[in-house]
Amino acid sequence: MDETASASSQVPADVGALDHLPGWHPGEQLRRTDKAVTIAGRWxxxxxxxxxxxxxxxxxxxxxxxEVSSYRAFTDAPPPWPVPRLHHAGRQVLIIERLPGKSPHTDRYPPRLPGRIVTGMIDALTGFAAWQPPPGPLSMPATDWPARIRRYAAAGDLPDDVQQPLLEAVTSAPLVFGHGDPLASNALDGAGQPLVFVDYEFAGMYPPGADLALLGLWLGRHDPGAEQRCAQIAAASGSLSRYQAMRVLWLAREQRLYQDLFDTVDDRKHRQWLDDQAVDAIAVLCLAVGCR
Structure with missing residues (x-):
């Protein structure tokens, strides 16, 4: 969803910073959201x-x-997958290498994607979880998960009896590296090459299964089989309970998002789907670990 932000939150695009950079030659605009614009070009x-x-x-x-810090960390300690080379970073401008390929889709909840794309996304996320980042910004927790759980419960976004199971699930195992925003629009699929993710603004340490739970949520709207595959991968790695807990948390976040945007995103069918999924996810978690 690329809703237009309020006028008070908008600032003029830092066009001058780009136009006056020696060696920069703009090309086509690739994407514009409520927070940023991306432009292809030559550097x-x-x-x-x-x-x-x-x-x-x-x-x-x-x-x-x-995100800038993430690309700098990748430069110092390259991971075992392709990442764009950082060419320039300013206060509002980031210039990185353009990797080959294109995004499979730009919707937050895309239609059913080809099986090889789903496989590529899952493989990329499991690769992230297996990597140990160097000390620095990528080795820090992406957020304070216990604080988020308490905040959601206090706001009425989570039932009181799931607080403790959620807290136990997200603190019961060491955190692993995750992308944090595995949207189809943040992926690049190139012919004959493994699918890769870009846009590392949410990268950091997450509970095991967090990335897979988020991918399964987004893909499962139109492809329940993709969500089942994500859950099976989490189960095979011994992270199913964390996967189930993170699915509850991600659904609570999506519900909050759609509540805030309800006036501009009048999609009652999707909101009902989210509500139904949240009820089912809480029931599954409680069945597995017990809720008091």
Whole structure:
């Protein structure tokens, strides 16, 4: 969902910062959201993508800064998968290498994707979880999970009796590296090459199964079999209870998002689907671990 942000949260795109960068030659605009615009171009003879932050909201400024830090960390300690080379970073502008391939889809909840795409996304996420990042921004918890659980419960987004099972699930195993935002629009599928993810603004340490639970949620709207595959992978790795807990938390977040945007996203069918999924996810968690 790329809803337009309020005027108060918008700042002029840092066009001047790009236009006056020696060696920069703009090409086509690839995508515009409520927080940023991405533009293809050339940088000193290299194919690149420039990302301009267009929101002044504290949250997105922080995420943009984290993304820059992520690419710098990848430079210092390259992971075992392709990541874009960082060419330039400014206050509102990020220029990275343009990797081959294109996004499988741009919808948050895409229609049923080809099986090889789903497999590629799952493989990429399991690869993330197997990697140990170096000390620094990528080795830090992505958020304070116990605090988030308490905040959601206090706001009425979670039943009181699931607080303790959720807390136990997200703290019962060491955190693993995760992408944190495995949207189809954040993936690149190139012919004859493994699918890769880009946009590391939410990258960090997560409970095991968190990435898979989020991918399963987004793909499962139109492809329940994809969600089942994600759950099976989590079960095979011994992370099913964390997967189930994170599915409850991700659904609570999606419900909050759609509640906030209900006036602009009048999709009652999807909101009902989210509500039904949340009820089922809580029931599954309680059946597995017990809720008091």
């Amino acid at each position: 000193h003879g290299h194919d690149v993508v420039a990302k301009q932050l267009t929101s002044s909201e504290r949250h997105w400024v922080k995420r943009f800064t984290h």
